[in-house]
Amino acid sequence: MKTTLQIEVKKTDHSRIHETDFDNLVFGKVISDHMFVADYVNGEWTDLRIEPYAPLSLNPANATLHYGQSIFEGMKAYKNDNGEILLFRADANQKRLNESAARMCIPELPEEIFMEGLLQLLDLDRNWIPNKPGYSLYIRPFIFATDDYIGVKPSEKYKFMIFTCPVGHYYSKPVAVKVEQHYTRAVEGGTGAAKAAGNYAASLYPALLAQRQGYEQLLWTDGKTHQFIEESGTMNVMFIINNTLITAPTHTGTILKGITRDSVLKIARDWGMQVEERFLSVEELEKAIQQNTLQEAFGTGTAATIAQIYKINIYGTDYGLPSKPADSFSYRVLETLDNIKYGREEDSRGWIIKV
Incomplete structure (x- = not known):
């Protein structure tokens, strides 16, 4: 996909990958080094960036905390025997995210932002993808309202984020x-x-x-x-x-x-x-x-x-x-x-x- 997007990249000063036990992964507990972020302000998605994974600072009046305008996706990336990263049906996840957005009064996220942000994030954190059978990198894209306002109405501002987790099996048995x-x-x-x-x-x-x-x-x-x-x-x-x-x-x-x-x-x-x-x-x-x-x-x-x-x-x-x-x-x-x-x-x- 050709793109003209400008995504600012700030790499972590301290990778946690060497502190991670890849043989004993608990699903969803270990988070990779970086996250992709974009903000919806004044009617457009802007400030596209990749930055070190870190906690968010939220106003107590944040609209999502009170009225639940939040949607997400779940997807996975894998490594083949040559060490190449393979992403499974990402286009379907992108389309479904926007279907969820329409139902929840959240503005549509352009495909270019979803895909380019995802691909650059995966490339940066490629070493977090386990290279063993049954293991993968779980990917969590999500959007939530960021208005600081107590009122029952659609938010005017939103944040789109992607972070990833190295994982093993979700269910280890029937x-x-x-x-x-x-x-x-x-x-x-x-x-x-x-x-x-x-x-x-x-x-x-x-x-x-x-x-x-x-x-x-x-x-x-x-x-x-x-x-x-x-x-x-x-x-x-x-x-x-x-x-x-x-x-x-x-x-x-x-x-x-x-x-x-x-x-x-x-x-x-x-x-x-x-x-x-x-x-x-x-x-x-x-x-x-x-x-x-x-x-x-x-x-x-x-x-x-x-x-x-x-x-x-x-x-x-x-x-x-x-x-x-x-x-x-x-x-x-x-x-x-x-x-x-x-x-x-x-x-x-x-x-x-x-x-």
Whole structure:
């Protein structure tokens, strides 16, 4: 991408990379040396800069702290065997960020600022990208309101930032999930399709209740009837019943348009698999488990990639799912995605950007 952007770069005087234990990374705990920052003032994005990662100074009247105008993305960069940096589907994340921005009354961020700021940041902190299987650099772009004003209205000023974290696996083993039948994550007309901070805040309490009962995640159901499965707390969910891949559609605006979700669906269709984007009822899921026609259940997401589900609680009853063979769809699609991300397989879909 050719660019005329002027990005000021101030490098850290003290890198923390030699203090980092790359063999024992806790997801999201270790932050790389630098961050990209841009400010929205007087109707334009300005003051583009890369500077050492450091705490922010906020006015107590900051609009985000009171009214929650905040959106974010999650993406990853990888290293291939030649040490080259590979960025997976960054264009899709950039487009989704602006879709979230429109819903949350945040000004659109130009693609050039997103991509050039990201690429320069990755190039500067390239040594933070782990060079071992299963590891990557997690990337967190986000925008939040910066008006210092107590009033319920869209902010006039915003800050866009990107920082990165070297990470290992988000889930180190298969997860247990519970069907939620009381609390609601999203409703039609709400903000469920936006990657907005408030959506996650609202999900914390019911997720905590489930975790206290031994379940890593919830299977959220529709807000009207709680009869149809939508998604999970950190990932979209998919089921294979009678050789058909089933996952909830995104047209209702209650489900996040997952980049990994979309990638899995594209690969499945390329492989000739039957795919149905429709709402699966809890009753149909339970019946499939009881009749042994549920072949696979798994989550998809940037952090989790493919998360195997080994147990589902449906209205108080635990259903253990049988272990899957190594050639099952979810394992094969995970291997394919990893091969593309790490440069071990040809990228025939144009998903990879080399930094």
